[in-house]
Amino acid sequence: MKAAMGVAWKDNIDVADALERVADLLEEQDAMPFRVGAYRKAASTIAQWPQPVAELLAEEGEAGLRKLPGVGKSIAAAMAELIRTGQLALLQRLETEHSPEQLLASVPGIGAGLARRIHDELSVRTLEELEQAAHDGRLERVEGFGPRRSEQVRELLGARLGRERRSAARRSEGRDEGPRPDVGVLLQVDEEYRRRADAGELRRIAPRRFNPSGEAWLPVLRKKLEGWNFRALFSNTALAHQQNATHDWVVLYFDQEGDEGQCTIVTAHGGPLDGRRVVRGREVECLAYYGVESEEVEAPQPGA
DSSP states (O other), rough: OOTTTTTTOOHHHHHHHHHHHHHHHHHHTTTTTTHHHHHHHHHHHHOOOOHHHEEEEEEEEHHHHHHHHTTOHHHHHHHHHHHHHSSOOOHHHHHHOHHHHHHTSSSSSHHHHHHHHHHHOOOOOOOHHHHHHHHHHHGGGGGGGOOHHHHHHHHHHHHHHHHHHHHHHHHHOOSSOOOOOOHHHHHHHHHHHHHHHTTTTEEEEESTTOOTTTTOOEEEEEEETTTTEEEEEEEEEEHHHHOOTTTOOOOEOOOOOEEHHHHHHOOSSSSTTTTTTETTTOHHHHHHHTTTTOSOOOOOOOOO
């Protein structure tokens, strides 16, 4: 059987194996259970589906893939990418993150040899851990490093990690397409998270960034509300630490049937929303939610 133009025929088991691998790696990263489960459910469906999914893609496009049980928009797009190119960028990224030497070597100025020494001598596995080692002086003890080179690594990683988070936040907070939770729902999750965090009722994790002692201080809330799955935690960015806002700025990750995103909720200082909790990028909706009238709204100071 020959492939239709633009589609490379791929066995259903190959596609299912790739989706299952994504689920495994997401689970290791403590991703939201719903997201992990979605990939596992899709993998199970594909493995047992009688028709080749590559054939379905060739005939009906991604819309055809979305008709399969448990396959939403994002997973259908991932399947299409895998079938058409033989590769899956998400899987490659996750696997790179689980290959410490490759990940460390992706930093300019750190080759394969240095990456191996850093991993072996300092047990550093992530960019966040590398950043911390550069800050606390451990990196300078590795042969090939000195104060100047460590400073360069600090600057590079500070820019890279901060840029990745800001880019993800802009894509999520600034998007106009696709459903997203109502402001009232987001604020309800934010309120519950902060209340239960203050009461010590939530599981705490040890963040990789800006946590040299490895203390498990960051509370995490997982909740399902109005059909959305939420994961809430305080912001642990450099800016949050600089502004002493690590117990004020709350980052919410959410997903629902293939749609996913994130937002940051902060306490507004000044303006008509002064003292109130505000979803960044959705200030006008917050005005309506609180019943506050104003002709102009200034966004609260930047957060995560």
